[in-house]
Amino acid sequence: MKRLLIADDDAGMRAALEARFQRRGWLVDVAVNGTEALAKFREGLHSLVITDVRMPGCDGFELMRAVQTSSGRTAVILLTAYGCVPDAVEAMRNGACDYLVKPVCFEKLELAVEQVLRRAEKFGKDTETLIGHSPAWEQAIDRARQAAATDADILIEAESGTGKELIARLIHRLSRRKQEPFIALNCTAFPESLLESELFGHARGAFTGAVGARPGKFETANGGTLLLDEVGEMPLALQPKLLRALQEREFDRLGSNQTVHVDIRVIATTNRPLEAAVGEGRFRADLYYRLNVIPISLPPLRDRAGDIAELAEYFAGFYSAPGINGTHGTVGTQARLSGELLARLEEQAWPGNVRELANFVRRAVALSRGGEIGVEALEHGKRQPEKILSSRAPRSPEWKPGLSLGEMERQLFAMTLESTGGNRARAAELLGVSLRTVRNKVREFGLPPRDNYRNGLPRADLRNNSLQNNTSKEHLCP
Secondary structure, three states, X not given: OOEEEEEOOOHHHHHHHHHHHHHOOOXXXXXXXXXXXXXXXXXXXXXXXXXXXXXXXXXXXXXXXXXXXXXXXXXXXXXXXXXXXXXXXXXXXXXOOEEEEOOXXXXXXXXXXXXXXXXXXXXXXXXXXXXXXXXXXXXXXXXXXXXXXXXXXEEEEOOOOOOHHHHHHHHHHHOOOOOXXXXXXXXXXXXXHHHHHHHXXXXXXOOXXXXXXXXXXXXXXXXXXXXXXXXXXXXXXXXXXXXXHHHHOEEEOEOOOOEEEOOOEEEXXXXXXXXXXXXXXXXXXXXXXXXXXXXXEOOOHHHXXXXXXXXXXXXXXXXXXXOOOHHHOOOOOOOEXXXXXXXXXXXXXXXXXXXXXXXXXXXXXXXXXXXXXXXXXXHOOOOOOOOOOOOOOOOOOOOOOOOOHHHHHHHHHHHHHHHOOXXXXXXXXXXXXXXXXXXXXXXXXXXXXXXXXXXXXXXXXXXXXXXXXXXOHHHHOO
């Protein structure tokens, strides 16, 4: 049964949506705000989230980002009583599948839901994992096909945005387990105190709030495939239990002495080489060797420049389909990218890889007026914080002889956050670190909060942000 999560602080709207979708066979969960919705989302597997934008506390945009971090396959539709172009552009840029203005026409919403799920299903079966003919990409696909024929655990190492989860899903689809569950867990999406429960489940009373027993991802994936996304960020204290689960295919729920046995294949992904993390003492060597039975490396987009035009044209067709960009896109019109634009796209470095290219094309389609999209699309993002393309070189850090490592690191984080408009997830991708690391560095270096970037904090303020509260060793040593 399909499962839907509705978040809206309007009780009437919640009740109307719940009744409407229940009559159509959906299993519906409701929440009064984004915080409650996120808690419920983490308790179950939802195919779709429909959320109001303006809610007290955690708003719809924050909920959408949290959902996407936790599950890249859950579609999100935003509803708002305050329809405006800036909100629509932000919604599309950040990955909303549709954006509808209240009062909602239920027939239109149901049509949007149907189209979103149909396109999501097609996207899962016929994705960019099969698009491209560069030698490095074809070699990675061949390795994935070979690995699918085995039951061995797999480690996929690649930069963010290269398609690690899509390759994992391709492997599952080609394996003997294809009729069984594919369960994904982002190891950076949960605090350390909750990650063990997410992995292995918990017994009733295992901790405050555990009012009932709950299976974890290992148990839910029994018979199928478990994807451990960004496994390199797993806390050291939890790694021995993961190692035992991988070796024995058995584990104990948190707060229980009863051993649970499972039959699963594990695919782990990381955006940084785990071997380096082993050398730095941040990842157990025995766990690394246990995961790295079949290694797969995906090339960054800059190493497959010949595939950029083909990918861009695919995304243009995908995002110009009805239900993807909603009323703010070219619904019903097949978008076309000009030859000049495609040539310019092939010249870009694309540090965010395929994900960055997809987001650029999506924005170009959303802001186009139909017909052919030319090089003027390159101007669409120039006034936005997370600028994708630019002919100018990025601002150089102010490094001088004698500068401490701590200050160099601070300037690098400050400069990256400035370039992304305070978008910490995007900064984490560019720096090749986890979102948790970026958050910790913001606190450690006393960097400005998100709102300062949105309000146009001058660069001088970022550069001169004092380190007087910084407690890094470099600044404490004489």
